[in-house]
Amino acid sequence: GLFVNLRPAICYPELTAASSLKPELVSGLDLLLVRELTGDVYFGQPRGKRISPDGVFAGTEEGFDTMRYAVPEVERIAHVAFKAAMGRSKHLVSVDKANVLETSQVWRDTMIKVSKEYPEVTLEHMYVDNAAMQLVKAPKKIDVMVTGNLFGDILSDEAAMLTGSIGMLASAALNEKGQGLFEPSHGSAPDIAGQNIANPLAQILSAAMMLRYSLGMEEAAVRIENAVKKVLAQGYRTGDIRSEGCKLLSCSEMGDAVVAAL
Structure with a gap:
């Protein structure tokens, strides 16, 4: 039930020199990444290894995984992210790959629908490849970022390096009741x-x-x-x-x- 992962990336003034980026890019950084934690390609079924039944490489061994997100699954993480944004700068960046993935199109459509309940929050959509670039180009322009399990796994580790060390990155995995598992990233x-x-x-x-x-x-x-x-x-x-x-x-x-x- 721990479906939401909160990962703050804070660059303390004393650690700007330890970051892999220039001090002026990370000084004052205070970013919150909200990652969906129990869905996506990591948990989608079917998955496994088999002899490929079709395609260019039919008859050879292949691995396969299934990326899935249901609308209620996206809705609940969206509410967490919007509420977090309400308590901060009221700006939320939602990361997906809607130009390629049907899963991401469902994600984006659901984020837009939920955003109507939070009119004070500005919702911005960003493709994951651009999000990865913006994190090292202008990370302080991002306040709260919400994304799925796979993209969140990668982007949160990237954000960790902005702080100077992954040894500085705390995290919380929470369920709907606020019970959680708290551990370093x-x-x-x-x-x-x-x-x-x-x-x-x-x-x-x-x-x-x-x-x-x-x-x-x-x-x-x-x-x-x-x-x-x-x-x-x-x-x-x-x-x-x-x-x-x-x-x-x-x-x-x-x-x-x-x-x-x-």
Whole structure:
């Protein structure tokens, strides 16, 4: 039931030098990507491997997946995105590939229909290839972005690099009741397991999202986020976001620094 994935991409002023883009492009970046999480080609049926029954390569082995989206499935993620936009700049970018995919045409038509319930929000449509380009060309022009599972998977990782490190990217996966799973957008990093060098800030910021979205504890969430901002302002860094003149901390030392700031 965790159909909505919220992925904020925030570039803190102290980390502009760690971003892969020029500081003037990412300084002040505060983008929210709303990704549909339980549909699309990842979960569509039928899927599998078979001997191709037709086409130019009939008789050879092929893999196949099915991209599907039902109107109610798009409607529920649309409402989440529009409500998020209402609380921010009232500008929503919906990403699809409606010039090629029937699934995306259903997505776009549904977004337009739901937009009538949110007249204060400006809805902009963007093809996914253009969206990928705009994220590295002018990311601050995008405030809230909503898209399907496949495109959201790719674009959210691209957005992560704007912040300086995927180790800074928190996320929330929510159901209709606001219950959720809160975790960093990155994986478990087995290549550095046990070395005490990972960046714990995405995990800590995920806890702040849990307080905000599932428990309704806005003040506590802001306290955690302010503590993270404070340690960055103090010049503390883990290896993935380190820059000249800053103090390198281990994973546990960074955690201790956030607790001290809190």
